[in-house]
Amino acid sequence: MESTIVPKTDADKNPFGLQVPPSRFVADLVWMREPMPINNLLPGQIQVRIHCAGLNFRDVLKVRGLYPHTRIFGQRDCDKPLIDRDSSAGTDFMGTVILSHSKGLKIGDRVTGICLSGSFHSHIILDASTVSRVPDECLLSDEELAALPTAFLTALLSLKYRMRLKQGQTVLIHAATGATGQACIQYCQAVGARVIATAGSNDKRCFLRNHYGIEHVFNSRDLSFVTKIRSRFPNGVNVIVNSLSGPLLQESFKLLASHGHFIELGKRDVYAGTSLPIFDLRQDCNFHVIDLITHLIDEPDNVHEMFVDVFDYFRRGLFKPFEPLTIFEPSEIINAFTQISLGTFMGKMAVRITNSEQPLLVKENNINMKINENSSEGSMFPSTVCENGTILVSGGLGGLGLTMSRWMVEKRGVKHITLMSRRTIELFEKAENNPQLEDWLQLKEIAVKHDACIDVVQVDVTRCDDVCE
Incomplete structure (x- = not known):
């Protein structure tokens, strides 16, 4: 009903x-x-x-x-x-x-x-x-x-409470047009720190330049930001606020200045058990994994203080x-x-x-909707599809396609996936500065471990005839 x-x-x-x-x-x-x-x-x-x-x-x-x-x-x-x-x-x-x-x-x-x-x-x-x-x-x-709440508390936890950001320090903020990225920008500008930013599209980069007046804004989709930042800041940056993964994360490590702070917000590689190149961090540098939810549970008394700070910054016109x-x-x-x-x-x-x-x-809650990860009813696909069917993934060699495929193999028992891409697997594996290469290699390892088959086909999904073939 x-x-x-x-x-x-x-x-x-x-x-x-x-x-x-x-x-x-x-x-x-x-x-x-x-x-x-x-x-x-x-x-x-x-x-x-x-x-x-x-x-x-x-x-x-x-x-x-x-x-x-x-x-x-x-x-x-x-x-x-x-x-x-x-x-x-x-x-x-x-x-x-x-x-x-x-x-x-x-x-x-x-x-x-x-x-x-x-x-x-x-x-x-x-x-x-x-x-x-x-x-x-x-x-x-x-x-x-x-x-x-989440965005501003994360910014304060990262830049004020975990480290004491100071006036004049240089901060690289990845994927900066999201709420947390903007909150970090606002805090940096409030204390007088210098902001460098990355974003994934030209529209987003223009927004950061026009709305926040950031001079140095680079592409977060490839590794071009590494050489550009190094040429402009040869001594590195004092702080990196990171939400990228794979090679983009690993190369970002190398941009950190002496006594720098690397603030990890995305945590994808951390929770996936990826081997992080910590050796690229010198002994004088600091690595912070920020998880606001865990902080709220472990240190609830600190939350009120952070909220007081947030509203004080709004009152003074420093946050918007x-x-x-x-x-x-x-x-x-x-x-x-x-x-x-x-x-x-x-x-x-x-x-x-x-x-x-x-x-x-609004529907009446008269049926049991509880999710059971171990039952076929809680699965994304019926067991017959997982065991005997084939899942087609459009844009399969992209970050989301590879992540979804890994999850389907590990968590849903899917045995056969076909990744559709405009690129051949040969060109994909040989491409320079490919941020998805590590994800692809991990997927192949997981497929072998779970006895699953991953195929890659070159196809333009906008052409019906190509897909039917």
């Missing part, structure tokens, strides 16, 4: 939340009716009516079952408890306190924060330690407030909302996840929840 509600007027009587589908397809995302959270709060907890939720790329990975950070960093024992399971998407939110057992927050307070159990719900219960009251003088909109900020209604949730998964967006995305005045279709 399903019904239509208007969240702004109906949510309190008809609570709802986003359901991650067993299929792991974004197209299968649905809003489900939920029971109102039980009111007997534990000490330190609050109940919040969510106005808006921020959307991060991590949420796409969770929905698709690709999110790697489900285990405490450094913990490899399979029998240890997991954290941050990928059965509920969303972390950033803005809302109003409707019940409180916290000394610092009262009913009616406007709050923003991070919810470790998912923020795409009309109502949530969470510990007040990861939440901050919005100052009365703050003029940010609900959508802007929902967009800020992300641009562009793309806002979606809850009825557009599939479109929102589809757009962010393309990796071409800039800035931040936010989804209205109980702020929405648009009709929303």
Whole structure:
């Protein structure tokens, strides 16, 4: 059964939340009716009516079952408890306190924060330690407030608390047009540091030059930035904020100046167990792996201090909302996840929840939607497809295609994958400065380990005849 509600007027009587589908397809995302959270709060907890939720790329990975950070960093024992399971998407939110057992927050307070159990719900219960009251003088909109927690807290944790960034230091920020990249830029400029940036398209590079006035902006899609930065900064850079992987990460190491700091945000190579060339870091340099969620769990007392800093920087005009900020209604949730998964967006995305005045279709939660990784119902494909079928991957030699293929072999038991590409495998393997080569070599090793077959065919997927052949 399903019904239509208007969240702004109906949510309190008809609570709802986003359901991650067993299929792991974004197209299968649905809003489900939920029971109102039980009111007997534990000490330190609050109940919040969510106005808006921020959307991060991590949420796409969770929905698709690709999110790697489900285990405490450094913990490899399979029998240890997991954290941050990928059965509920969303972390950033803005809302109003409707019940409180916290000394610092009262009913009616406007709050923003991070919810470790998912923020795409009309109502949530969470510990007040990861939440901050919005100052009365703050003029940010609900959508802007929902967009800020993860990005700005990550920037402060990285550049202020893990290291003490100083005026005049040079900072290289990779993939800088995303929310976290922009937050790092704003903090660097607030303290008087010099920013160098990379971005993946000409439009993104123009945005960084025009919007933030950054002189040196380079391409993050290939290794050309290495020689260009080295020619302009022969002594290296003081800080590198990294979200790249593979050879792009490894070559970035070599740009670090004496006594420099390498701040790893992407963590893809770290969690994949990739052998990182730590020898390229001299003994006087520092390597920081930043995982905000783990920090919130391990050091909750520090969160309030960071939020105070964020709002103080906004009050002084040193921080400003992300641009562009793309806002979606809850009825557009599939479109929102589809757009962010393309990796071409800039800035931040936010989804209205109980702020929405648009009709929303909500399904009755009368079936068991629990995801079971060990059952065929929780798999992306039926067992017959995994064992006997062939999966075609368009753009198969790209970063996303290789990552998806590795996941299908390792986690879903797929035995036969055909990667479609406009390049031949011979040209791909011989290409210079190929950031995907390491991913391809890893995929071949994993295929041998799991007795899977990976074929590569040269085909233009826009030509129907080529695909049919």
